[in-house]
Structure formats: C-alpha cells, structure tokens
C-alpha cells in the first residue's frame with residue numbers, strides 16, 4: 001500500500017517536472033512575467049523621406065515615395081517661365097478651359113512663379129480671387145507690381161514656406177499646381193496644408209510634364225508619371241476624379257478633398 005502511494009507520488013512529480021520543462025523551453029509558449037530586461041523593440045516607423053548621399057543633377061537627393069525630389073527653379077532663372085514658345089508647348093488656354101471656373105471661385109495658384117497662370121485666372125474670377133502662393137518673395141514682388149500696374153485688384157500674394165502654403169483653412173475652391181509639385185521639398189506636408197485650405201469637396205489640379213515620355217525635352221525629375229501622381233495624392237486621402245491627356249506634353253489630373261459634410265441619400 002505504501003509502495004503504491006510512493007509510485008503514484010513519483011509519477012505525479014515526473015508529470016509536474018515534464019510540464020514545467022515544456023513551459024520553460026517551448027518557444028511557442030510564453031509565460032507572462034514582468035521582464036524589465038527584454039530587448040524586444042517596437043517596430044520602427046518607415047521614414048517619410050530618405051536623404052541619399054548622392055543627388056541627381058536636377059534633384060536634391062531626397063526620396064519621397066520612391067522618387068527623387070527635383071531642385072526648384074530659382075528666381076534668377078524665372079524668365080524661362082515666360083518663354084514665347086510656352087503657349088505652343090503647354091496650351092495654357094486649354095488648361096484654363098478644363099478648370100470649369102465659377103466667377104466667385106477662390107483659386108490658389110500654388111508655386112505661382114511670375115504668375116503665368118495667376119494673371120490668366122484673375123479676369124475670370126470677377127467675384128472671386130486668386131491667391132498667388134510662392135516661397136520666393138522676389139516672385140511675389142513682381143506679381144504685386146504687375147497687378148498694381150494693370151489695376152488688377154483680385155490677386156493676393158501669399159508667402160509660403162517649404163512645409164506649408166500658409167493659407168487659411170476651408171477657404172479655397174480650387175488649388176492649381178502647374179509644373180511645381182515635383183519640386184516641393186516637403187510634398188506630404190505641402191499637400192496636407194493645401195487640403196486644409198480647401199473647402200469640403202474642393203479640388204486640387206495638377207499639371208505635370210509626362211514622366212512616361214522619355215522624349216519630352218524636360219529634365220527627368222521635373223516630369224512625373226500618372227501612376228506616381230495618383231499614388232502620392234491618394235496617400236494623403238485625396239480622391240482621383242479626372243485625368244485629361246489633351247495637353248501637348250503634360251498630364252492634367254484632378255483630385256478632390258472628400259466632402260465629409262455631404263449626406264448620402266442611399
């Protein structure tokens with residue numbers, strides 16, 4: 001009888017030891033303890049921008065969503081924006097027609113340069129205005145002087161910074177960005193700032209030289225593909241609405257800020 005009890009006790013001890021062994025050494029089973037020496041790290045967030053050591057001749061060496069950001073065109077070289085061949089190369093009248101403007105619209109011309117589009121927009125907005133945004137004050141001074149000279153009263157210049165257009169929230173019907181988006185040093189922050197400035201349902205129109213076409217004589221990083229533009233706009237919550245391929249060398253793409261105030265009838 002005593003022997004039997006000893007054997008049962010022995011068996012129980014064996015089972016207990018095997019169980020403890022399994023718990024301690026099985027990698028699939030973890031025992032919750034207050035382990036202050038753990039070296040396990042929380043996964044690191046992918047950086048928005050990656051700065052490379054080398055940069056392309058027309059780039060700043062900074063990568064955003066797989067593309068290198070282009071150098072921006074400095075004021076000294078801005079005469080190029082006004083070149084006489086530009087009308088034939090870009091058909092700005094066609095761009096303006098595609099915009100479907102209403103007379104009371106507030107339009108932000110982001111990266112206005114010397115106002116190539118600002119001065120074409122202003123007469124079409126008799127009850128509205130153009131907000132001419134740039135990070136180079138010299139460009140804005142030229143626009144102010146020309147607007148004064150031509151007695152145009154519905155152009156307001158706005159000095160932006162590389163991370164923000166410095167526009168008031170919920171005031172803009174349409175943001176036009178011509179040949180400029182690819183040279184934003186902080187595209188994500190810029191486009192988020194532009195979205196904030198838009199009224200609900202407001203639109204962002206991008207006009208960019210076609211990156212898919214090697215033969216368009218524009219520096220590589222100053223062109224963009226439809227795919228890249230769409231990827232970047234959708235990543236900040238904009239909704240793709242329209243792409244037109246009727247300009248000689250540029251994509252014309254329209255994105256919309258979601259209208260959270262709109263009520264769905266279905």
Ligand SMILES: C[S@@+](CC[C@H](N)C(=O)[O-])C[C@H]1O[C@@H](n2cnc3c(N)ncnc32)[C@H](O)[C@@H]1O
Pocket residue numbers: 072073081110111112113114115116117133134135136139160161162163164165177178179180183184185186190
């Ligand atoms: C290639 S020019 C285009 C000018 C004009 N849109 C046109 O079609 O003639 C780009 C302009 O964008 C401006 N720019 C660059 N980064 C900017 C930013 N983050 N915010 C506002 N303007 C910017 C530059 O100073 C330059 O005047």
